[in-house]
Amino acid sequence: MNKIFPKLMMALAVAAACNAQAQKAAPVAASANEQATSRHFASLVSGGQPKSAELTLFFTMMPKGGDLHHHYSGAIYAEQFLHWVDKQGYCVHKGTYQIETDAGKLAMERAASPATRTCISGEAVMLDNGMLAELLQRWGTKDFYNHSALQTPPDRTFFDTFGYFNPVASTNTADGLRTLKQRAINENVSYIETVFELAPFTVNADFDKAVLAPGLDSAALNARLEALLPVLDKDAGWTGWLEAYKKNVDSASAGIDDEQFTMRYQPFVLRFQSPSQVFSSMVSAFRLARENPKVVGVNIVGQESTYVSMRDYKLHMQMFKFLKTKYPEVKLSLHAGELALGMVPPEGLQSHIADAINVAGAGRIGHGMDIAHEANALATMKAMRERGIAVEVNLTSNDFILGIKGDAHPVTLYRKYGVPFVISTDDAGVSRNNLANEYTLFASRYPTSYAEVKKLSYDSIRYSFLSAAEKQRLSAQLDTRFKKFEADVAAGSATAAAAAAARPR
Known part of the structure; x- marks a missing residue:
């Protein structure tokens, strides 16, 4: 031990001197640190078995930009x-x-x-x-x-x-958002775009009967949709709920945004409700997105394989299309294609993702799991690549809910055909999971590089629904955070190398 200790101290002193020298040459150091981080990451994923514990440490430390597929209640x-x-x-x-x-x-x-x-x-x-x-x-x-x-x-x-x-869940939103903010900061996540609360809805039995009538064409459907709008405006219960929702967003989100962290909100629609409930919920969600800058998009959620969800899927996409003509500035991130072979008859797997982007006008796709079964998959992925429509990849929930992982996961297809994607959590509280673990799963299951995972972090800001100015601000913050991260990794690698050199052989 007496022989080892001086050797270890000398090695650590050399490492410290190298780190101090690196601090003096800032521009060169940044590049050198990035290269050192890239080499270190490559060592974690090379060989037959990824180094899971070290990958977990790496991704816990790494700035992860944003989480774009995040459910408020499911995250608690x-x-x-x-x-x-x-x-x-x-x-x-x-x-x-x-x-x-x-x-x-x-x-x-x-x-x-x-x-x-x-x-x-x-x-x-x-x-x-x-x-x-x-x-x-x-x-x-x-x-x-x-x-x-x-x-x-x-x-x-x-x-x-x-x-x-x-x-x-819905009566403690301010407390819940504060918890999620602090957890994100602890995990080096700077932005969350959360599916927040169910958008207000109402029921209209006559509307339900009319829009579900066999043979209804798109012109007749649009007429029905148009006719319901003034009816909603006269519904005191619906308008009152809408006003309460606006106040809840403002009160619950007070104090959440600061220099370290930003959060934005998506009202959601439940796809297994009746048509009048779904449409009135969509209308309120679009209005919220137009009127409140913190509400940056609209989403539709709920198990996609249930009878009503499947029966009304195309109807829902037509409803979105109708409202997009009235609110063209409102962005859509739609759960689509969260299905696996055997969950529904095979014809039910053929067009959900295509309909979400080509009919509804979705700007992002949540899950997108059944793309390999779609009738025009190559054309759909080409359109997504050309339009910059990103897929929100949720490895843990895709594995648990659908039983799809590894090479069977369509992230392999999206990567091959150049479709942008981001890594996200879905429902981290339900899965008892976090974003660092999702990155760890990605790096453990698929050949990747530091350049790719770093790009995924930046892409989570690029494909967010934030304004251009906010994207620029958060990207600049990421620049600073990555410089520190890479310096820390480079220093840690030097220290680990010194400790390894001092170990008895």
């Missing part, structure tokens, strides 16, 4: 929802793990003795290790593949989680 971890259960005076039912919100039932539970209560506080759930473990299996995907409890298929498990925590 279950533990925070349990705190909100207590904050609102609710309780969680034993066995079902549903949140009780009814005032009368809550009063009955509070009046019962502790031993006979069937509904308990969020803190009580967290203090019971067994209950907490089971709750996390229902409110998220934790332990799905390594426990033997009876469970639904992966896609149902994933989509069912929202029904558990929704009662508290």
Whole structure:
């Protein structure tokens, strides 16, 4: 040990001297540091087995630009929802793990003795290790593949989680956004474009019947859509909800944006609702995007393989097309093609992505998983490349929900045909995941380089729905952050090399 210690100290001193020298030559150092970072990254992905722990460290440290496919409620971890259960005076039912919100039932539970209560506080759930473990299996995907409890298929498990925590997700948005902001800063993410809250809707049975009538042509459909607009404006419930939504965006987002972090919002439409609900929700979402600069786009979400989602898919795209003519400046990021062979009949896989870009006018595609099955896949990808329509790639949820990963994932096709794509999280709270891990999965599964992953970080700003000025500001911030990151990696590599040289052989 006495022989090793001086050797180690000398090696570290040499490394420190090299780092100090590098600090004096700023322009040269930046290039040298980038090259050193590139070599270090190559060492992590070379060989037969990627170095997962080191890749995790690398991507945790790396500036990751933005997360463009991000669901607000799906990003919150279950533990925070349990705190909100207590904050609102609710309780969680034993066995079902549903949140009780009814005032009368809550009063009955509070009046019962502790031993006979069937509904308990969020803190009580967290203090019971067994209950907490089971709750996390229902409110998220934790332990799905390594426990033997009876469970639904992966896609149902994933989509069912929202029904558990929704009662508290939408009533604590300011607190939730602050949590997501701090988590993003800790993870070196500077921008989030979140699918925030369900856009206001209303029901019109006559409209539903009319637009679902067989043989309705596009002119007749547009006439029906046009006729509903003044009806919506006279609907006090819908207009009141719309005003409340505007206030919620402003109040919840207060104090979120600063020099370190920026967040923007997308109202969403639920694709498995009735046509009148979907269209009225679209109208409110488009109006929100036009009137509030923090609302930068409109989205449609919900399991794509359900009967109503499939039946009404083309109808929904026509609705988007109609509204895009009235609000051409509003941007669309549409969940499309989140399907796998066998989930629906094969003809259901043939045109969802193409319809989203060619009919609805989508500027980005969420998931885009069934592209290989589409009837005109090559033409669709050519159009996406030429128009700069990026795909939001969500490796963890694509694997869990659809069972698609590795070479079966269409990111391989998008890369081959030059379609832009970005790495994103989808529902990090449900998956108990983060953006660094998504980058780690990408680098572990697909041959890549430091130049490509760095470009993906910048592309997450480039393909955002931010204004040109905001993109320029965040890109300039990325320049500064990458210079520091690359300097840190270069210094760390020198230190690691010195430590390796000092190890006994």
